[in-house]
Amino acid sequence: MKFIDTVIPDVKIIEPQVFGDQRGFFMETFRTKLFNEHCGERDFVQENHSKSSHGILRGLHYQTENTQGKLVRVINGEVFDVAVDMRKTSPTFGHWVGVLLSADNKRQLWVPEGFAHGFYVISAAAEFVYKCTDIYNPSAEVSLKWNDPTVNIQWPLVNDITPLLSAKDEVGLPFADAPKF
Numbered sequence: 228m229k230f231i232d233t234v235i236p237d238v239k240i241i242e243p244q245v246f247g248d249q250r251g252f253f254m255e256t257f258r259t260k261l262f263n264e265h266c267g268e269r270d271f272v273q274e275n276h277s278k279s280s281h282g283i284l285r286g287l288h289y290q291t292e293n294t295q296g297k298l299v300r301v302i303n304g305e306v307f308d309v310a311v312d313m314r315k316t317s318p319t320f321g322h323w324v325g326v327l328l329s330a331d332n333k334r335q336l337w338v339p340e341g342f343a344h345g346f347y348v349i350s351a352a353a354e355f356v357y358k359c360t361d362i363y364n365p366s367a368e369v370s371l372k373w374n375d376p377t378v379n380i381q382w383p384l385v386n387d388i389t390p391l392l393s394a395k396d397e398v399g400l401p402f403a404d405a406p407k408f
Contacts, residue, residue: 228255230265233326235319238310238342239266240326241298241335254333256300257358266337269296271358278303279348279355284373284382284390286345287311287399291406292367294340296360304353305329306346307383311371314341314408321402323380341408343371347382347390369406372399 231240241262243254263269279285287309289295299308311323326336329350338344346355373380373396384390 228258228261230261233324235310235312235322235324237312237319237339238324239337241337243333243335245333256335257298262298262337266339269360271298271360273359273362274356275359275363276354276356279353280391281348281351282385282388282391284345284347284392284396286396287343287371287373288345289313289341289343289369289371290361290364290367291369293361293364294408295363296340297338297344297357298335299328299338299344299346299355299357300333300335301328301330302354302356303330304348304350305331306348306350306353306355308336308346309344309380309382310336310338311343311378311380312341313343313371313405317341320407321378323378325380325382343369343405345371345373347384349383349385368395370395370399371405372401375399375402377402
């Protein structure tokens with residue numbers, strides 16, 4: 228596996244080595260020792276799988292308690308995946324990283340604790356799987372406004388059509404009002 232730095236050093240792209248032939252392919256997607264060497268020691272306690280249609284934007288989510296690090300990947304389709312640094316003492320506080328993740332490129336993104344996370348579905352549909360370092364705690368979940376002008380994420384919206392959002396994401400908090408770490 229190859230660990231690639233992003234503009235925010237704590238956020239990493241993980242690119243597997245893929246072995247393929249006419250029968251299909253094989254790839255290793257996770258090894259604790261390698262992950263810990265490149266991303267810091269973590270224990271993953273939960274794994275999730277979601278499916279979303281074209282034009283859906285999920286996020287930007289984080290938890291103020293049971294803070295989660297997430298190792299994310301796409302097993303079907305393509306998404307634009309985003310991490311926003313919510314750590315007040317970080318030199319990259321308020322900055323964001325966006326990466327295309329797809330079933331074709333087989334990349335993963337490590338989003339550490341202290342980041343808001345979300346993704347936008349570019350393909351007809353996408354299946355998204357992710358490991359978490361803590362449990363889901365809906366009472367501590369925060370939704371950061373996806374189009375906050377302070378953060379200014381450059382979402383690759385197809386035909387500039389506003390994405391479809393959940394009710395909680397419709398009322399996401401502006402960056403200025405959102406809790407920080």
